[in-house]
Amino acid sequence: MSILNQLRAMTVVVADTGEVASVKRLKPVDCTTNPSLVLAALADPASEELIAREIEAGKAAGLSAEKMVATLTVATGAELTRLVPGRVSTEVDANLSFDTDASVARAREIIADYDRRGIAKDRILIKLASTWEGIRAAEILQGEGIDCNLTLLFSMAQAVACADAGAFLISPFVGRITDWYKKAEGVDSYLPDEDPGVKSVRRIYDYYKSNGIGTVVMGASFRNTDQIKALAGCDNLTISPKLLDALDAETGDLPRVLSPEAASGVAPVTMDEASFRWEMNADAMATEKLAEGIRNFDADHKKLIDLVAQR
Known part of the structure; x- marks a missing residue:
């Protein structure tokens, strides 16, 4: 049995792509998207008819390019709901990341647009x-x-605050954490059990399971298959098509690493706003990667607007 099939027996496998052709081929349970992935989907020939249709409808309705991007993003997500049995994540604009009220309003618009599409x-x-x-x-x-997926998560402080808020799902990042530590420590690689990104997700998973927290832990942002295998048994893992193919091509035994029964029993902690901001301030990696992620998603959102404006 392939490593991928063994993984699917213990973990919900999510496709980290918005490309229709990849989703049809890989048949994941869920799909997760962000502006970078929607941007990639625009270059997907399988999405061309949908894109053209949405742009024409937007022009007829007199929508701005920015509004067309919003409807195009939902249209892409709607197409993906027909291909997966589970959930499709849709991102609130990155430039709203520090505005609670605007984020709530945008989320309601997204849900309303999906509702109009049935x-x-x-x-x-x-x-x-x-x-x-x-x-x-x-x-x-x-x-x-309205269930939420909290992304760009790099620290325990963020994970605790998300649990306290009753978030449906979190996406703690692995590869981006590893990237930061490789640069900071001047190393080329880590063994899977010593990988800072892997250790971060394991710690979050242990905290959640130790305290009966129902929020789904979905490891994200992988650089190689060793990181994925080191988190086998995590609730969900969102994986790029390239790494899904690599896992499908590999055989051998895949041991389960994470399980609720193996939780250490670590005690819960209190996380108010002051504690959250202090802990984030003390964590250079988490602060830098969160800010960088928001900037990059916003840059890709602006690229989407420019591409749609040109069309």
């Missing part, structure tokens, strides 16, 4: 950056029955 909110996850303001927006949305 897609219920229980098929969608609203993606928000794990800033203090984004986490507060998730708390409000969860109270309205």
Whole structure:
């Protein structure tokens, strides 16, 4: 049996792509998207008919390029809901990451647009950056029955705050953490058990399972298959098509690494705003990677607007 099939027996496998052709081929349970992935989907020939249709409809309705990007993003997500049995994540604009009220309003617009397309909110996850303001927006949305995926998560402080807010799912990043530590420590690689990104997700998973927290832990941002195998048994893992293919081509035994039964019993901690901001300030990696991630998503969002404007 392939490593991928063994992984699927213990973990929900999510495709880290918005490309229709890849999703059809890989058949994941869920799909996760962000502006970078939607930008890649624009170059996907399988999406061309949908893109052209949405742009023409936007022109007819007199929408700005920015509004067309918003509807195009939902249209792409709607197409993906027809290909996967589970959820499709759709991201709130990165430039709203520090505005709770605006993030909530944008999330409601996204859900309303999906509803107009006949897609219920229980098929969608609203993606928000794990800033203090984004986490507060998730708390409000969860109270309205709108499930959220808190992304760009690099620290225990963020994970604890997300759990306290009742977030449906978190996406703790692996590869970006590893990238930062490789540069900071001047090393080329880590053994899987010593990988800082792997250790971060394991710690978060242990905290959640030790305290009966129902929030789904979905490891994200992988650089290689060893990182994925080192988190076998995590609730969910979102994996790029390239690494999914590599796992599918590999055989051998895949031992389960994470399970609720093996939780250490670590005690819960209190995380108010002051504690959150202090802990983030003390964690250079988490602060830098969160800011960088928001900037990069915003840059790709602006590229999307420019591409749609040209069309």
